[in-house]
Amino acid sequence: xxxxxxxxxxxxxxxxxxxxxxxxxxxxxxxxxxxxxxxxxxxxxxxxxxxxxxxxxxxxxxxxxxxxxxxxxxxxxxxxxxxxxxxxxxxxxxxxxxxxxxxxxxxxxxxxxxxxxxxxxxxxxxxxxxxxxxxxxxxxxxxxxxxxxxxxxxxxxxxxxxxxxxxxxxxxxxxxxxxxxxxxxxxxxxxxxxxxxxxxxxxxxxxxxxxxxxxxxxxxxxxxxxxxxxxxxxxxxxxxxxxxxxxxxxxxxxxxxxxxxxxxxxxxxxxxxxxxxxxxxxxxxxxxxxxxxxxxxxxxxxxxxxxxxxxxxxxxxxxxxxxxxxxxxxxxxxxxxxxxxxxxxxxxxxxxxxxxxxxxxxxxxxxxxxxxxxxxxxxxxxxxxxxxxxxxxxxxxxxxxxxxxxxxxxxxxxxxxxxxxxxxxxxxxxxxxxxxxxxxxxxxxxxxxxxxxxxxxxxxxxxxxxxxxxxxxxxxxxxxxxxxxxx
Numbered sequence: 070x071x072x073x074x075x076x077x078x079x080x081x082x083x084x085x086x087x088x089x090x091x092x093x094x095x096x097x098x099x100x101x102x103x104x105x106x107x108x109x110x111x112x113x114x115x116x117x118x119x120x121x122x123x124x125x126x127x128x129x130x131x132x133x134x135x136x137x138x139x140x141x142x143x144x145x146x147x148x149x150x151x152x153x154x155x156x157x158x159x160x161x162x163x164x165x166x167x168x169x170x171x172x173x174x175x176x177x178x179x180x181x182x183x184x185x186x187x188x189x190x191x192x193x194x195x196x197x198x199x200x201x202x203x204x205x206x207x208x209x210x211x212x213x214x215x216x217x218x219x220x221x222x223x224x225x226x227x228x229x230x231x232x233x234x235x236x237x238x239x240x241x242x243x244x245x246x247x248x249x250x251x252x253x254x255x256x257x258x259x260x261x262x263x264x265x266x267x268x269x270x271x272x273x274x275x276x277x278x279x280x281x282x283x284x285x286x287x288x289x290x291x292x293x294x295x296x297x298x299x300x301x302x303x304x305x306x307x308x309x310x311x312x313x314x315x316x317x318x319x320x321x322x323x324x325x326x327x328x329x330x331x332x333x334x335x336x337x338x339x340x341x342x343x344x345x346x347x348x349x350x351x352x353x354x355x356x357x358x359x360x361x362x363x364x365x366x367x368x369x370x371x372x373x374x375x376x377x378x379x380x381x382x383x384x385x386x387x388x389x390x391x392x393x394x395x396x397x398x399x400x401x402x403x404x405x406x407x408x409x410x411x412x413x414x415x416x417x418x419x420x421x422x423x424x425x426x427x428x429x430x431x432x433x434x435x436x437x438x439x440x441x442x443x444x445x446x447x448x449x450x451x452x453x454x455x456x457x458x459x460x461x462x463x464x465x466x467x468x469x470x471x472x473x474x475x476x477x478x479x480x481x482x483x484x485x486x487x488x489x490x491x492x493x494x495x496x497x498x499x500x501x502x503x504x505x506x507x508x509x510x511x512x513x514x515x516x517x518x519x520x521x522x523x524x525x526x527x528x529x530x531x532x533x534x535x536x537x538x539x540x541x542x543x544x545x546x547x548x549x550x551x552x553x554x555x556x
Contacts (some may be wrong), residue, residue, distance in 0.1 A: 070098070072094070075093050076090070076093055088101060129249045131248065131252055131254060132251070132253060133254075134254075135177055135254040135256075135341050136174055137338065137341060137342065138168050139171060139173075141167075142167040142168050142170075143167075143330040143331070146160060146326040146327045146329070146361070147327055147330075149326065149361045149362045149363040149364070150360055150361035151360070153360070155326070156357055157324075157325075157326065158289050158355060158356050159190050159358075160329050160354075162189065162190050162193065165191075166194060169197075177256050178226065178258065179226070179228065179240075179244040179255050180198065180227045180258050181240050181241055181258065182228070182237070182261070183229075183230050183231065183232060183233055183234050183261050183265075185262065186227075188262075188289070188290065189260055189289045189290075189354075194227060195218065195220045198226040199225035199226060199227065200219070200221045200227045200229045201221070201222070201223075201228055202221035202225060203223065204223070228240050234265055235270050235273060237259055237261065238270045239273070241286070242282050244257035245277065245282035245284035245349065246280050246281065248345075249281070254283075254341055256283075256285070256337070256341065257284035257285065258287060259285070261286075261287070261289065262288075262290055263289060263290060263308045264290075264303050264304065264308070266286060266288055266308060267288075267312060268311065274286070274315060274318070275315060278315050278318060278349070282349055283345070283347065284340070284349050284350075285349065285351075285352060287352055287354055288352065289354045289356070290355070291305055291355050291472070292305065292353070292397060292472030292473065292495070293305060293472055293495035293507070294472055294495060294504055294507035294508050294511060294513070295357045295472060297503055297504055297507075298501050301498050301499035305473075306474050306495040306497075306499070308473075309351075309353065309427070310476055310477060313427045317348045318348070318349060318350070318427075319339075319425070320350075320351045320427040320428075321351070322352075322423075322424060322425065322426075322477075323353070323397065324396060324398070324400040324422055325422075326361040327362075327363070327364035327370075328424055332374065332424070333350075335371065335374075336350040353397055357401075357504065359401060374424055375428075376428065376452060377424055377428035377429040377432070377452070378423050378425075378452070378453060379422055379456075380419060380456075381395075382419070383419055384411075384418050385411070385417065386411065386417055387411050387415050387416050387417025388415040388417075389414075389532065390417050390419070390461060390465040391417075391418055391419075391465050391466050391467070391468065391522045391525070392418070392420075392457065392466070392467045392488075393406060393407060393421070393467075393469075393470065393522070394467065394470070394478065395469075395470055396423045396426075396471050396478075397471065397473075399513065400422070402470055402508065402513060402514050403420060406515045406519045407420055409515060410523075414519070416522065418522070419460065421457075423471075426478055426481055427480065429452065429484075430480040430481055430484075432451060432452050432453075433453055436450065436451045436452075453481045454484050454486070458487070464487060465488065465529075466488065466490075466522065466526060466528075467485065467488050467489065467490045468491050468492075468518060468521050468522050469490065470494075471492070471495070471513075472495055473494055473495060474494045474495060474496050475492040475494035476494075477494065478494070489529070493517060493521060494511070494513065495553075496511075496554045497510075512553060516546060520540050520541055520544065523537045
């Protein structure tokens with residue numbers, strides 16, 4: 070600013086006495102500091118004291134501390150589902166009900182649904198928890214004759230926002246920051262079509278992280294092949310990629326009921342336990358029914374699940390060895406391929422459940438950074454490197470199958486030296502069809518997993534290429550078919 074402009078500013082602010090003309094004649098503009106006994110100085114100091122001091126610091130005091138739910142809310146899922154086929158969406162709904170019934174914790178649960186509660190199997194909660202309405206239910210719903218009919222109440226617990234993901238995210242952020250704004254920690258569980266979550270309201274999810282929101286985002290009807298007949302509008306193959314862009318988002322893709330329970334339990338402890346962290350969770354849920362296995366008996370299984378990768382089943386026999394990683398609904402193709410490879414091709418398969426590639430990648434990046442900044446120290450190894458190097462044949466191939474894009478498992482590929490790593494995923498736009506047809510189209514079904522493993526074994530010189538060709542013929546795979554990426 071010129072001297073004349075500075076003089077005009079001084080006159081406008083009525084600082085003529087404090088800044089005389091002589092102070093404006095130098096090369097540098099004057100620095101004005103109010104006297105300590107002035108009203109201005111006293112006001113600024115009072116406001117600084119009210120804000121907690123000169124250095125900004127976020128402090129929270131829980132006026133109503135949160136008591137975490139009892140272990141019984143989670144242990145129900147340890148034994149699996151027996152002969153009953155259930156989906157992870159159904160599992161979560163039952164877990165949500167268990168938590169809402171907990172006498173100490175239940176009132177802090179905030180279920181949020183933008184729409185389609187029945188699609189997620191959450192209509193069973195209507196009568197028990199009721200949907201919040203400021204004036205109560207003022208009409209008779211069309212489903213009033215049903216046992217699980219729509220029920221509103223002024224004391225309702227469920228926030229059903231209508232078809233508005235943005236409005237639901239606003240509720241999620243409000244509930245998820247209540248520990249700071251109100252001193253009353255609440256636990257939001259926002260369940261939505263996974264395709265419409267990160268894709269539609271990515272900015273608001275980033276805002277949630279910036280505001281240090283705590284809670285759970287549940288991407289229901291996840292995956293690009295599990296939601297039959299809905300077409301590409303609802304087929305999500307990339308929300309886990311979008312989640313990977315948010316540093317404080319803990320993204321998980323569980324396959325089994327006990328994994329869902331362990332991840333939610335871990336999230337509650339990390340966000341609301343003795344040393345709470347300002348993070349939130351994104352968990353994919355699928356609507357495909359299958360029998361849920363019992364939780365492995367390892368005493369460290371819960372830690373193994375949340376670390377992102379654990380060996381689910383070790384190979385039993387087989388002349389050759391390979392490894393298959395699976396996550397989410399891809400568990401079916403992986404398990405079927407393992408059985409097929411052993412029976413028909415004498416290949417023993419180690420099956421690993423990859424619950425979170427994002428967690429594995431971020432841990433590996435931290436190790437990589439430590440090694441770079443400590444060149445004289447003994448180099449550390451990323452967890453994923455250590456886990457997948459612990460095999461009788463350290464050069465056997467790894468195939469990772471997912472219901473999401475290949476880029477999801479590829480997040481860890483460069484941290485697995487010495488072993489070939491081939492991802493199978495659902496790259497492409499998708500189409501409206503059955504699960505079986507979609508998995509054949511995207512080349513993530515059992516035959517394609519088998520052929521991929523055999524091909525990698527052939528490249529390593531373990532088997533002959535004739536075996537791969539025979540498998541392609543036996544499974545009636547069209548080698549000249551159009552890639553799903555472009556069809």
